[in-house]
Amino acid sequence: MPLLNAGQHLTPTLKLLRCLGMGGMGSVWAAENLALGTQVAVKLMAPVHISNAPSTQRFRQEAQAAARIRSPYVATVFDHGMTEDGQPYIVMELLEGETLKRRLQRLGPLPPEDVLRLFGQTARGVGAAHKLGVIHRDIKPDNLFVIDDEGEPFVKVLDFGIAKQLDATSDLTATGVAMGTPPYMSPEQYDDTKRVDLRTDLWSMAVVTYEMLTGKLPFEGSTLVVLAIAIAKGEFRPPSSLRPELPRSVDAWMARALSVDVAGRFGSAMEMADALASAMKPAPERERRSSIPAGPQVSLPHADTEPEEVPRSRAPGKLLPDAIGARFEPAPRSVGKAAPAAGPDGGEELRLEIADDPERGVLSLDILGIPTWGRALSFDERGESLFVAFATGEVVCFDLARKRMRWWNRANVRADCLATGAGYVAVGYADGQIRVFDADTGTQQISLLHPTPFVRALAINPSAKALASSGHDDQVVLWSLTKGERLQVASAQGGGVRAIAFDRRLGLWATGSPADRTVRVWDASFRPMQVLRGHGSAVRSLAFAPDGSYLAAGCHDGALVLWATRRWTLEKTLRGHKKPIVSVAFLPGAGIAGSIVTGAENLRIWGIVTGKTQVMLGSGEVEVTGVAARLDGKGIASATADGRVLVHRWPIHPSLGAPSSK
CATH class of the missing domain: 1.10.510.10 (Transferase(Phosphotransferase) domain 1)
Known part of the structure; x- marks a missing residue:
């Protein structure tokens, strides 16, 4: 049997590119699938074992067993077969x-x-x-x-x-x-x-x-x-x-x-x-969590793998018992002191410290005793409340007018994303669950299950009361928020969808992928309309301008890309961040898209017309994990990796962020 070499055609459609590794049982090669123009990995059995029937059968069994398993956590097997000279092979996804x-x-x-x-x-x-x-x-x-x-x-x-x-x-x-x-x-x-x-x-x-x-x-x-x-x-x-x-x-x-x-x-x-x-978990946290009194619970599906069918929700409009934690209305207290928020038994649960600097227009919010940071945040439509999803599973509603916590919920799994609209707050978790809460009371309305774990992005269409979700696969699911039913499943970008945005003026959705580096535009029913390219990097975050004039993408290479939605032309590429832009939001002025807020190694506010940084907050030592802007353009919120949540009045006080010409 001839030796394998780079450039050799294993089959008419498989050309070997380079050897990735060799072992006693065989070798693994990077190869090109000439029919599809993609690269794959090919595993080949060593010639010395080919004459051994049990070894050959085990090799075939490996392909058959792995091909049956549909999970993002198992390497995908595409094909298996035998070359013309009798060498068994398995074609798999190429991993880096x-x-x-x-x-x-x-x-x-x-x-x-x-x-x-x-x-x-x-x-x-x-x-x-x-x-x-x-x-x-x-x-x-x-x-x-x-x-x-x-x-x-x-x-x-x-x-x-x-x-x-x-x-x-x-x-x-x-x-x-x-x-x-x-x-x-x-x-x-x-x-x-x-x-x-x-x-x-x-x-x-x-x-x-x-x-x-x-x-x-x-x-x-x-x-x-x-x-x-x-x-x-x-x-x-x-x-x-x-x-x-x-x-x-x-x-x-x-x-x-x-x-x-x-x-x-x-x-x-x-x-x-x-x-x-x-x-x-650290001992104090285990003790604290174990002290939470038992209460009415909603049974959520749990299995080793994700079910093929998404469970239907409960009856429309029926409020469910809180499935994740206790809601509360803490007593008024003086600003600047840490005050415990009592659970149902009156015991201490969360401690919130609020520091108010009215002269410079800064409100600092800190949850004490929990080593966590905000993963995602959003203002309500009136700008009166701020919702924050934390890495440790807490979801908190801050009453900005009264400077206190209005309600909170807790899950024993990481919260990854959050969306607000139509009186709802939807939170996506690392276990694939999506919990939808009433924005005013924190009562859980429905529980949904995305087809794959790690809910990466959520967005809400307020007029249709519809929610779009994405996970680690290439599917985007459109849900009814009133019925909890799955309305549509769209196959978007290969390699996963990291960002979703909805434009209420145009009635359009946008999705962004870290793998194929595209932004795709969909109509309200998630039918494809446009594929946007040209930015050249993985997409981490997306936002539509409130007036529908622009679509912005924050990229993995730190670039901020702007498309004009009138003709879907690439308008600007703004550079200044050194790290991935994990969050982006438009800051409207006089009813139009005036500025953009981005979060990466620091927080920047960009002028759309000039394309320059207007204000930069942060030294770059503590990364920004999320940003949000009020729809009326009067405030900005940010979460940082050290656990703080800051709310700034806009325009920013000169002492906080000096204008930049970059």
Whole structure:
């Protein structure tokens, strides 16, 4: 069989470009799909194994098993087949990044927030396989591939080469033959790999988590026999003894996850992920959250994988009990002091500190006792309230006139985006849930479930009372806010939709993608109208001017791009930010789009006519995580990575932000 070379045509439509890696079982190449003009990864079996029937069958089984799993956390398999000279191959998506093994070698133990993120994503990918009756049997850092998702790690599960299918009738593995990678194999894998169930993957995931947290393996041995004995005993050093800043509750989680007794382990990947998220919280927060009294709850769907059908909501117009936290109306207090907001039992829940500087027109809002920061924020249509979604799951409504908190809600999962309109506040969370609240009272109205996790963007059409949502896939879902029903599903940009905006004057939607670097314009029913290009970078944020004259896109390379909506022409590209523009808002003046507010390493206000920075706030040391502008043009709000929320009167007081000519 001839050696493989770059430029070689594997099939009439697959041309090899470069070798990505080689191992004992084969090699992986970057290749070009000539029919589609796209690049893919091709896995080829090593010639020495081709004559081995079980190896060839396992190779084919890998393709079939992975192709069945539809999850953003599992590498997509497009095709598999045999070359003319009899060499099996698998065509997969081409990933850019590094294996978790390489990442650990490069960085050592990972930050706890990265461990939680990577474990949660792995759990969803492995859980998707388990739902289909597929057990991986070789979970290890080599088979977890980490890509950069706009500055945050994102993992995909690779290599189902020795996967076990619970409904399979083939006899690829003889009883008593151990298969897997020894340090990550469960005790039962050493005994009889044919009789393992999904909990063997959960064991391996726990070993990987131990390694991510401590940089070491829980079980080691100078020989395979010594290692097998150590694993069978199940004795290991608690993670907190190697990394003292870890909560002791992580030790208890690890003891259960690495239980030698299969029945003593967690029952599913997502149960394991939820338990780890709870164990990783600092002790004061766990105690505080556990003290919240039980109240009426709405049962929300929860499973290892996302359901194929989105559940319908409750009866239209019926207010539901609050599913996430307690609402309250705190007593009036003096500005500048931290005052507790009482829960239903009168206990202390959130503490809000408000500092008011009326001379310079600045209101500073701080939630005390919770290490968090605002992920998204928005004024109501009258500019009387400010809604902020925080990273730790709190959603807070600030009454700006009375300078107090009006209501709050809490979820035990990260809030990522927020939209307001028509008397509603919609919040998207990292678990795929969308909770819709009454803007005045904070009462939860409906709960929706986006088809994929990580709700990235939301926008509301107030006149139609419709909500658009996007997640980690390329689907945008249009919902009815009154009925909670799914109205339309549009396939937008490949690689995910990071931003959505709605224009109430023109009745148009816009979506932006970090992958194909396009902005797409849709009509009110989400039928495609325009594809906007020319900005050359991933789109992170979008906003329409209140008068419908412009569409602005904040880009990953720090550029601010303006299109004139009359003919959809690229009007301006404004540069000045060094980091991605995560949030953008128009600041109207005299009824027209006068200025634009952007948030990146600092906050900038740009003049549309001049294309120059009018005001710059912040030194660049603390990143801005979100911006908002009042529809009447009288105020600006911003959230920063240090946890503060600031509301500025417009025009900005000269002492706060000097004009800039840049």
